[in-house]
Amino acid sequence: MRLALPISLALSLAPLATVRPVTAIAAALSLDLPAASEALSDLDSQLDSYALPVGGYVDGVLPVLPLEGKVHRGSWRVGSQGLTSLQLLAPLQEQLEAAGYEVLFSCDTLGCGGFDFRFETEVLTAPAMHVDLSDFRFLSARKGAEDHLSLLVSRSANAGFIQMIRVTAPESEAPIRTTALPAGTGTAPDVARLTLDNGSLSDTVPNLLAQGHVVLEDLTFATGSSDLGDGPFTSLSGLAAYLNSDPSRRVALVGHTDAVGGLQGNISLSKKRAASVRERLIANHGVSAEQLDAEGMGxxxxxxxxxxxxxxxxxxxxxAVLLNTE
Known part of the structure; x- marks a missing residue:
């Protein structure tokens, strides 16, 4: 049975590993998603713009194709622990190609540009989309001159996530319409009450919320060491205040190095430095360990x-990278 949803999305059972067909906007496009999928975001804008990535992030540049038209932004949560990001994306790519789409660019994590690609391209705000910086895949495609789309897939510990952004020719009489997420989800915290002991507000939290990530600029490490300096560090006080005010909030601490030395050694060092920051937040600031991940990008x-x-x-x-609360 096919269920018509307000944005022309449709869900029903199909034979591919028990799946739900999803119809996007404008010209009919049907993609099969796993049966455990649920819609998280469903947004239409009649006249909007989108920068479609057509290459990986290299030397400070992300190649994009500027597009204007009717933009649909949708995302889905796949409630399955068994699917990898490749298993999420590959069947969708096959279906797009079968429907006549030409793949312009596809990549996975480091091939995309890693951390920088994630924050240069458009990603729906949590909880509508979750991106694991160590495991995501991206695809951009087009069909003719007026139908372009991108797919971004990733995983959390217990679910997969799929984001589609599609741009088609505008419809002159169609209204601009958005669908809000349920009240109380994905809302920004009350930044005004996140003050430090001296009464001043760290800019760490406002920048984290505005950009989705923030450099903890005042941290110090001994040369070639993962040992965090004694501090105190204003950035950690502000971050701890944000996390302690709501136990559902989570961040990933991501270490980075310069290009001196080998890749594996730098990845190891950067992850150890992130782990040192995590331990300091737990031991000195009372942040719950479940709210903090530590990763390294070298x-x-x-x-x-x-x-x-x-x-x-x-x-x-x-x-510090703002994560979904999944």
Whole structure:
């Protein structure tokens, strides 16, 4: 049975591993999702713009195709622990190609540009979409001159996530319409009450909420060491206040290095530094361990050229990345 939803989405059973067909906007497009899928976001904008990635993030640049038209933004949660990100994306790519779409670009995690790709491309705000920085895949495609789309898939510990952004020709008489998530989900916290002991508000939290990630600029480490300095560090006080005010909030601490030395050694060092920050937040600031992940990217996500000491210094950092509460 096919159920017509307000944005022309449709769900029903299909033979591929027990799946639900999903019809997107404008011209008919039917994609099969696993049967355990549930819609998280369902947004239409009659006249809007979208920068469609058509290449990986390299040397500070993300190649995009600027698009304008009717934009549909949808996302789904797949309640299955057994599917990898490749198993989520591959069947969708096959269906797009069968429907006449030309794949412009596809990539996985580091091939996309890792951390930087994730934050340069458009991602729906949590809880509508969750992206694991160590495991995500992306695809952009087109059909003719006026039908473009992107798919972004990733996983949490217990679910898969799929995001589709599709741009088609505008419909002159169709209204602009959005569908809000249920009240109380995905809302920004009350930043005004996240004050430090001295009464001042750290800019760590406002920047984290505005950008989805923030560099913990005041942290110090001994050269070549993962040992965090004694502090105190204002960035950690602000971050701890944000996390302690709501136990459902989660962040990933992501370490980065300069490009001196081998990749594996730098990934190991960057992850150890992130782990040191995690331990400090738990031991000194009372943050729950369940609210913190620690990962390392080594030198794979620079924010400055590694050709100068200033650039290398800027690249040696730990960032906090806002996560879904899944």
């Amino acid at each position: 030198y794979l996500a620079p924010r400055a050229p590694n050709l100068t000491e200033d650039g290398r210094k800027a690249n040696r950092r730990v960032e």
